[in-house]
Amino acid sequence: MQARERDVAGTQATSASLFRSVATTLAGKSLAIVGASERARWPSEIFRNLREFGYPGQIALVNPRQKEVFGQRCFPSLRDLPEPVDHALVIVPAPAVADVLTAAEERGVGSATVYASMLGDGDAPESKARGTWLEQFTAKSRLRVAGPNCMGAYSYRERLFGYPNTDLCRLAPGSVACIFQSGGLLQFWMKAAAERGLRYSYCITSGNEPDLGLADYLNFVVDDPHTRQIVLFVEGIRRPQAFMHAAGRALALGKPILAIKTGATVQSQAASQSHTGAIAGDYAAYLAMCERYGIVNHRSLDDLIETALAFEGGRSPKGPRIGFVTNSGATVDLLYDYAETEGAAIPDFTDETKAALLPMMQEGIAPKNPLDVGIPSTLEVAAKICETAARDPNIDMVAWASPMPRKGETWGDVAPLRQLLTKTDKPVVGFGRVIQQLGDDHLAAQEATGFPFLQGIEPTIRALDGLWFHAARRGRAPPTPPPAPASNLSPATLEATLARYGIALPKSQAVANAAEAVTAAERIGFPVAL
Incomplete structure (x- = not known):
């Protein structure tokens, strides 16, 4: 085997072991809407958008309380579908999610997007219990799960519009892929950026990410030939090894990644944990990762639009x-x-x-x-x-x-x-x-x-x-990821995870007052930044 072939084979093997497929989630050729209803806003708007804007695949409707929705037969369960579908849009309350996902697995559904919150996010005991069940379920299931606590996604060329916002479905396909860990924020950023001329290939909300996550979506859009740049809104990086590998591939291919990350303050880190259950990690580590992998970090959503426009110039x-x-x-x-x-x-x-x-x-x-x-x-x-x-x-x-x-x-x-x-x-x-x-x-x-x-x-x-x-950094070959267990980018795993990629963190210590700051500075050694 030639050296180039070995490199390609090694990269493919690494990708297979690090990433979970999002193909049916973003490009499924058949769908089911679980919780289909003419009165509930999200399922009705999503169904109308899929039909009005030209989704070419079959759409099955599921609701045990309905015989017919929008003039179409409604099945009581995914188990009752005559044929399995590629992807299920699961728009049901949190207590009903476990049965729906179990039925999806039994019927051979490829993947599911779970919209409901209270499945691991927040502090309520019942939410934590459901989140634990979902993590255990996805760990052993072949069913891939997007969300929960998300608002779906836009796949512009596939006409697969699973996000409940009709106006944004009217945009022509473009070259910007967006991956936001905030569901609601995505639509406002997309609208503002579209008014300036940006157009999109994929726009994805990832939610709590017990299964499919930021790294998987990033890996997918890096391979997409229509995507020329990638915009991220990050609250926490749950699988840093996979994320860095995907970011390295983007850099090697010359696809810019533009990002904004919360967690620069203690209050922001706590809010991220409550919102999606994400561990925000050390912000200095995130900045070191940006430096290594050419990720253009931003301080505001407005700056994110201006930089994306500058990259649209293509030079x-x-x-x-x-x-x-x-x-x-x-x-x-x-x-x-x-x-x-x-x-x-x-x-x-x-x-x-x-x-x-x-x-x-x-x-x-x-x-x-x-x-x-x-x-x-x-x-x-x-x-x-x-x-x-x-x-x-x-x-x-x-x-x-x-x-x-x-x-x-x-x-x-x-x-x-x-x-x-x-x-x-x-x-x-x-x-x-x-x-x-x-x-x-x-x-x-x-x-x-x-x-x-x-x-x-x-x-x-x-x-x-x-x-x-x-x-200044584009075209670098990504480092070969060393073997490592999947882990969150948390304080406990931070230094060891980044060290495997040759990223050294500055010495640091959290302090509560000026006296502690003086003592810490003397221990760390000068110069120091406060």
């Missing part, structure tokens, strides 16, 4: 250096301040570039980076200025400060902006100085130019820094 910078083109001296001042805060690189232009820029600028203003050209210019002149900045060997990315057209306005002929992209292979973005309410006119203008328009000076800087953070 990877060769360095961190940003060239800014504006027509405002105050914007230049802010760029200097924010760049220093964010650690962004804004080198000056070469003398040759300055000489080329001078004829296009207002008299009396010296060319420098960030560039204030003075009076507003036409699109043709703006494109020429950006092209000149992009040719500079000191510049790796170009950001053009320009508001989007107001409602009812257009830019007219945007051909110069489109041609700009043919004259450089460097990333180019437009950006607004402040957040602007956008509509269809803005999306049309963005699509016409061919490059993304970001909002806000600081978010733009962070988004471009994110492009370089990933570009």
